[in-house]
Amino acid sequence: MNQEKLKIGIYELTGCAGDALLILDCEKELLDIFNAADIQSFLMAKSDNIDGELDVALVEGSVTTEREIEELKDIRKRSKLVVAIGLCATVGGIQARFLDQKEWEDHFKKVYGDVKMIHTEAVQSKPIDAYIDVDYYLPGCPIGKEQFLNFFTRFLKGNPPEKSQNPVCVTCKYNENECLLKKGILCLGPLTADGCGSVCINHNLPCVGCWGPLDVANRTSEFYLLQEQGYAVEEIKKKMANYSGSKIAGFFEKLGKEKR
Amino acid sequence: MKKITIDHLARVEGNGGVTATIDGKVVTDVKFNIYEGPRLIERLTVGRTPEEDVSIAPRICAICTLSHKNAVLWAMENALSVTVPRKVYLARDLMHMGEMIESHSLHIFYLALPDYVGFPNAIAMASKFAFEVKIALEMKEFGNHIMKVLSGRYIHGENPVIGGFGKFPSREEFLWIKNRAIQFMPFVYKTVSLFCELDYPDCPEDDTLYACCEPGNNEYGFWGDEILLSNGERVFRDDYMKVTNEFVVSHSYAKHSRYNGKPYSVGALARVNNLGERLKGEAGERYKKYFNQRWKRNPLFHNAAQALEILYCFEKIPQLVDEILQIPEDPPLVQYTAKEGKGTALVEAPRGLLIHHYEIEHGLVKHVDIITPTAQNAEDIERYCHLAAQKLLDEGKEDEIRDRMDLVVRAFDPCISCSAHLAQVQKAPKENWKVQLDKITSKGIPIFVGVGNLNRSDDALGINLAQKLREQGVSHVWLETELRGKGEPLENRNDQPLIFLDALDFQEEPGKVTLLPLEYVFRKASLSHKFAPFIQLLKNSEQLKNSYLLGVQPQSVKEGGNLSIRVREALDKILECLAN
Numbered sequence: 001m002n003q004e005k006l007k008i009g010i011y012e013l014t015g016c017a018g019d020a021l022l023i024l025d026c027e028k029e030l031l032d033i034f035n036a037a038d039i040q041s042f043l044m045a046k047s048d049n050i051d052g053e054l055d056v057a058l059v060e061g062s063v064t065t066e067r068e069i070e071e072l073k074d075i076r077k078r079s080k081l082v083v084a085i086g087l088c089a090t091v092g093g094i095q096a097r098f099l100d101q102k103e104w105e106d107h108f109k110k111v112y113g114d115v116k117m118i119h120t121e122a123v124q125s126k127p128i129d130a131y132i133d134v135d136y137y138l139p140g141c142p143i144g145k146e147q148f149l150n151f152f153t154r155f156l157k158g159n160p161p162e163k164s165q166n167p168v169c170v171t172c173k174y175n176e177n178e179c180l181l182k183k184g185i186l187c188l189g190p191l192t193a194d195g196c197g198s199v200c201i202n203h204n205l206p207c208v209g210c211w212g213p214l215d216v217a218n219r220t221s222e223f224y225l226l227q228e229q230g231y232a233v234e235e236i237k238k239k240m241a242n243y244s245g246s247k248i249a250g251f252f253e254k255l256g257k258e259k260r
Numbered sequence: 261m262k263k264i265t266i267d268h269l270a271r272v273e274g275n276g277g278v279t280a281t282i283d284g285k286v287v288t289d290v291k292f293n294i295y296e297g298p299r300l301i302e303r304l305t306v307g308r309t310p311e312e313d314v315s316i317a318p319r320i321c322a323i324c325t326l327s328h329k330n331a332v333l334w335a336m337e338n339a340l341s342v343t344v345p346r347k348v349y350l351a352r353d354l355m356h357m358g359e360m361i362e363s364h365s366l367h368i369f370y371l372a373l374p375d376y377v378g379f380p381n382a383i384a385m386a387s388k389f390a391f392e393v394k395i396a397l398e399m400k401e402f403g404n405h406i407m408k409v410l411s412g413r414y415i416h417g418e419n420p421v422i423g424g425f426g427k428f429p430s431r432e433e434f435l436w437i438k439n440r441a442i443q444f445m446p447f448v449y450k451t452v453s454l455f456c457e458l459d460y461p462d463c464p465e466d467d468t469l470y471a472c473c474e475p476g477n478n479e480y481g482f483w484g485d486e487i488l489l490s491n492g493e494r495v496f497r498d499d500y501m502k503v504t505n506e507f508v509v510s511h512s513y514a515k516h517s518r519y520n521g522k523p524y525s526v527g528a529l530a531r532v533n534n535l536g537e538r539l540k541g542e543a544g545e546r547y548k549k550y551f552n553q554r555w556k557r558n559p560l561f562h563n564a565a566q567a568l569e570i571l572y573c574f575e576k577i578p579q580l581v582d583e584i585l586q587i588p589e590d591p592p593l594v595q596y597t598a599k600e601g602k603g604t605a606l607v608e609a610p611r612g613l614l615i616h617h618y619e620i621e622h623g624l625v626k627h628v629d630i631i632t633p634t635a636q637n638a639e640d641i642e643r644y645c646h647l648a649a650q651k652l653l654d655e656g657k658e659d660e661i662r663d664r665m666d667l668v669v670r671a672f673d674p675c676i677s678c679s680a681h682l683a684q685v686q687k688a689p690k691e692n693w694k695v696q697l698d699k700i701t702s703k704g705i706p707i708f709v710g711v712g713n714l715n716r717s718d719d720a721l722g723i724n725l726a727q728k729l730r731e732q733g734v735s736h737v738w739l740e741t742e743l744r745g746k747g748e749p750l751e752n753r754n755d756q757p758l759i760f761l762d763a764l765d766f767q768e769e770p771g772k773v774t775l776l777p778l779e780y781v782f783r784k785a786s787l788s789h790k791f792a793p794f795i796q797l798l799k800n801s802e803q804l805k806n807s808y809l810l811g812v813q814p815q816s817v818k819e820g821g822n823l824s825i826r827v828r829e830a831l832d833k834i835l836e837c838l839a840n
Contacts, residue, residue: 016319016320016321016322016325016416017321017322017323018319018322018325018415018416019322021322021323021415022322022414022415024366024370025400025401025404025414025415027397027398027400027401027404028397028401030383030397031383031386034383045370045381045382045383046380046381046382046383046384047374047380047381048380048381048384093319094301094304094316094319095300095301095304097304104300107300107303108300141319141416142322142414142415142416144413145414196413199412199413199417199418200412200418200419200426202412202427203412203418203419203425203426203427204426204427205412205418205419205421205426208312208315208418210315210416238307238308238312239312242308242312242315242316
């Protein structure tokens with residue numbers, strides 16, 4: 001056990017900082033985390049940060065300014081592995097909902113008017129893999145504590161983390177919840193990546209989809225099933241899109257128009 | 261010209277920096293830059309159902325997630341006329357206490373304290389302050405635990421919804437919280453002594469105005485229907501724009517706020533300054549022991565104020581739990597049928613006054629305005645950094661400026677991701693100003709107020725125009741100087757439109773005339789500096805709605821110059837139009 005500690009950097013782009021905060025929220029494990037790895041950079045936690053070579057960079061937040069694009073590319077250059085943590089970094093987050101540049105610009109103007117920013121230009125929100133290669137993804141809004149610690153310890157031991165291939169429904173069944181869809185409540189469990197422990201349904205509330213879309217979910221089929229249950233097309237689309245980010249934004253455009 | 265820059269502020273929440281510009285012996289400028297990009301949250305929430313916004317809006321900020329949750333819930337419930345049962349009210353209060361404890365203990369122990377004891381971070385500090393670091397972590401965890409139990413998880417919990425909670429915690433969970441709070445008391449007292457007795461540098465010190473919620477019933481608390489200012493003024497929640505009037509600045513995606521043209525502070529220090537007399541029990545005793553005149557002038561005492569509030573929360577939690585448990589039945593969600601409505605809520609986030617405003621039509625949200633504490637503090641953060649930098653420069657301690665600014669910014673406990681929020685601006689009317697003016701004057705005889713500075717070139721145009729109007733025999737014309745501090749001339753004049761005349765920088769061609777509703781100007785960028793004092797003259801929001809700004813794009817506002825030719829031409833055009 002004389003090997004060198006892994007050099008790790010934790011970076012925040014634009015978001016709510018919830019993923020970095022969740023790492024700080026691992027109170028019992030925090031001192032161990034700082035002891036087990038060599039945390040080179042973690043702006044929220046410390047001020048003696050070094051921007052050097054890294055084994056692993058954990059990046060949270062979406063890319064929303066020119067300055068962040070440069071910063072991100074620099075992080076990639078310095079790091080052997082880059083991990084996207086949280087919904088914003090993995091799919092762009094709630095702010096990456098606009099389909100094209102024009103739509104985004106219209107909204108931007110409505111908020112800021114024509115003021116020209118002096119320090120950095122804003123760009124449409126994108127997940128980090130729009131600009132760099134990403135090795136691993138850890139989704140969630142924000143990431144879960146158990147999920148993070150599991151991931152982190154595996155990494156320390158040199159085992160690459162596994163991505164969940166289940167929808168929220170699988171855990172929900174383990175938790176013996178009654179299916180809300182059957183009770184006539186629009187729940188996004190079947191379309192959403194697992195990892196939260198089906199927390200909302202455990203509280204009698206429908207899944208809002210905050211872990212982001214499950215890659216293997218059959219969204220088209222679910223869309224028609226929900227329509228058959230009597231939900232309005234726009235209502236379903238909006239709910240599905242809230243936390244889906246930019247990667248499948250185009251899907252909602254075509255939804256309902258395809259041949260079955 | 262020299263610049264001292266803190267590129268990335270460490271140990272704050274989010275991504276920002278500070279730059280001080282020094283020219284010889286003078287600090288010419290300090291900018292609190294926010295690099296956190298824009299997320300357009302106030303657009304993302306438009307077109308959604310109230311329930312969807314209750315989920316989306318708190319995503320603005322992870323640290324204040326439950327303050328945002330409470331704010332969006334109270335605002336939506338105000339809009340939809342939902343009244344929640346007492347048990348829901350108490351449980352939300354308890355949830356809020358959890359966030360206060362979590363956020364304050366994270367800030368004072370982990371982010372702020374290392375500066376005062378000479379360590380780069382809390383983990384390194386553990387070598388000397390092992391006990392404090394360990395117990396502070398437990399305290400923070402306890403705050404987190406309360407948040408998790410009530411809201412469903414540590415961050416962005418979905419359990420609090422319109423009309424109540426998806427599921428109430430069990431009696432055992434409530435009792436555990438109560439007992440744990442009592443166990444903590446010895447350490448809580450230590451915390452207060454530690455932070456109230458810290459040796460805070462006396463630079464920067466200066467007066468400011470403090471703003472917080474008025475909890476009512478002469479109690480301390482974290483929400484209310486009025487904004488209470490340290491000068492004794494009160495503003496009802498629906499009129500919040502009188503206080504905040506946000507504007508865009510070019511160095512930040514966070515908007516800035518001023519009240520009556522002056523920066524103001526919000527946060528724990530504002531609350532203790534405005535409401536400290538109302539603290540009871542041990543918190544009251546310690547307030548009497550430690551509070552002094554320096555707390556009114558020195559932003560570094562934010563840390564002491566947060567420690568005092570931690571004590572307030574720990575004393576309050578057992579009382580809240582007892583009251584909750586006296587109501588055995590868990591109330592079901594309050595159902596509502598309303599599809600329309602407007603609602604505003606004022607909530608104290610850990611770092612200060614937070615305002616949410618929603619307008620709902622046909623069951624969907626049509627308009628959203630969110631004003632965050634750090635956006636309101638931004639002006640004072642810059643001002644205090646400026647004061648500190650100048651004083652240190654005068655004392656020949658230039659090399660200390662960087663660290664001191666760091667200390668000042670951190671004391672405000674800025675929450676940068678939530679301040680990079682976006683207020684929607686109303687569309688500027690595209691109509692020609694003459695057509696607009698006809699419409700306004702058809703509603704009533706307008707009152708004109710000339711605003712500006714006679715010594716500053718084109719900035720004199722407002723005063724100039726007002727004087728000329730008087731010469732032409734137009735009635736109801738006032739000059740800025742005649743109105744200062746006096747509201748009488750404008751009283752009982754709700755039916756008369758109020759037109760301010762001023763230079764208005766919209767980066768247009770010099771001489772370009774613009775007529776805008778005043779509400780728009782306050783939300784929009786280039787609002788004229790000394791304009792805000794007049795906001796206090798307006799007696800109510802109705803009058804604000806009936807107020808306008810007739811502005812001319814200046815060519816220059818340099819000291820000592822005269823009116824430029826193009827502005828003079830514009831004035832002639834306006835006079836001609838008004839004479840008709």
